[in-house]
Amino acid sequence: MTLPPFLRRWETLLLAMLVLIAGANMAATPFYLGVGNIVNLFQLEIEKIIVALMMTLIIINGEIDLSVASVMGLAACVAAYLFHAGWPMPVALLAALASGALAGAINGFWTAYVGLPSLAVTLAGLIGYRGIARILVEDRAYGGFPDWFNALGQQPQFGPLTVSIVIFVVMFAIMAVVLHRSILGRLVYVMGNNLQAARYSGVRVKRVKLLLFIASGAIAALAGLLYAARLGSVRGDMAVGFELDIITIVLLGGVSIFGGSGNLLGVGLSILVILNLRNGMGLADITGNTQTSVIGALLILSVLLPNMAQAVHTKWKGRET
């Protein structure tokens, strides 16, 4: 028995999962399909899913960036610190974005040019950038930002949509074009599949890697600022532990942790699956911790089940011949 190719694709499984979850949610509560709930569903995790898009490129490239959550915190703290030191808010925001790009450049330099494993470099970044954020704000909480900044994260600006959601949609489109329709995107895959082959074919692997890490830092910084705008206040420990959720989204989307395979369609579906699952469980009064456990289990099962199916299939074939 062989399944037609499109049924064996990872995205099909995710789509089936999504339909199942959405169906269960619709059956469980009448509020699910309301515009308010759908916006809310995105809004609650919007910063994570923005960062997850760039993380997709990083992981396909065969690297990992554990420092994103710390860069989110760092950018928010830089903006808050400079604003309260008397800088105008737009300048403070630009400086925060620059700090994120700089953090990414540091990660990229050590990974691409010195050749250290990105897991170790960005682990150091995870601890170190958080440390810099803590030095800036210590144990204070900064609030009192201009109203237009808070409105960015809290109020619907485009019909029922917030700025964050619009940024996510635009970024998804840009990432899809870059990854699947541009030379840079092909290089990301080629390097993830075989770095040596890419280097010998004349790809400037170091420059591409550096660029990816800078983009990852800058986008994480942007997400951190949006998070600050949504919360209306900044603390040293904001966004702690987000990196795990972000990586979970990407891996559930069928992106191989070893690099070289996966696509943005899968990650988009995985985002929808996780958001709807959390939303449905939230509407059914299941606490955040149980939600996290369920998503953890989903992550493991998403790799385990295809592996087991493969093993059974191989055994079955062996018996026939």
Next chain:
Amino acid sequence: MRWLQRHIRPEQVREFSLLLLIVLAVLIFGSLIDGYYTSRTFNRIAASVAIITVVAVGQTLVVLTRGIDLSVGSIVGCTAYFAGAMIAAHKGMSPILAVLIAVALGTLMGAINGVLVAFGRVPPIIVTLGSLAIFRGILIDYSGAKTVTTDSLPSWLIDLPRLTFVTIGNLDIRAMFALAVAIVVLFQLGTSFLNAGRQFYAMGSNPDAAHLIGLPTRRIQFSAFVLSGALSGLAGFMFLARFGSITVEAARGLELQVVAAVVVGGVNIFGGSGTVVGAMLGAIMIGTLEQSLFRLQISEFWRDAILGLLILLAVASDAVILDRLRALWARTDLKLVSTAAPEAER
């Protein structure tokens, strides 16, 4: 030089330099802080190092086999909480039984990770990322967000952290630190001289080759995760004894400190090289910095930034300096071979 090269491996040079760095750090802190060289400072550092070290030994075994165990923080939290709740409910429970319960629970959790990695063929980072969330979720749900409090625990457990194993001069070596050192010695000997221990290195250096020469690669991977779980369970008991009151958030984020200790200690994150003693030195380095910066009162907020920098330097020196050393060692080996070869022809 040649004599040196024959008796010392590059990895040992690295461990020695880490040891020098620790001594240097202690000397610098000693000149900055009044009354630094006291047994109180030592005990404070030793208490935090002991727990990290025990977990780091297990983590080292997993990293050696090209894995990573991110669930250790959740395992330590779970075992600390459940052992605490169990002891609080049965005051007369014997200490040995309490330790066994913690270790058994940790072993079970490690075995779950191990089965999924070794027999389910799921990459370690995915399995332990998932079980990090699952174990913590189980803890929060089953505990009903209640806290194990110090006054609900029997006095032998509360007094355990201050129990002295041996006194050298005016330094009291606490039993918990002695236990950590004993575990390091045991596992260092095991990984150096036992067949089963060398298999971790073989597996991590080249999994395909290890499989081809008939090593049970799945079983090796499985046992690394089981040992990591068991040691985390033991560390959970030590955590309970040290802090007394355990919330559901206990030991959250410990996995990062442990991985940091392992990486600073020179264990290669891609597997195959590094030692248990190195991991302990890494833990001591981090523990010394943490506690001393705290005493220095510049600002505890500087701690993380310095720690991050330290990890980066450790990894960079590992890549740059150690590669040079290895090349130097290899070159000398080549020379020895080429000078020996003509004689053999004759």
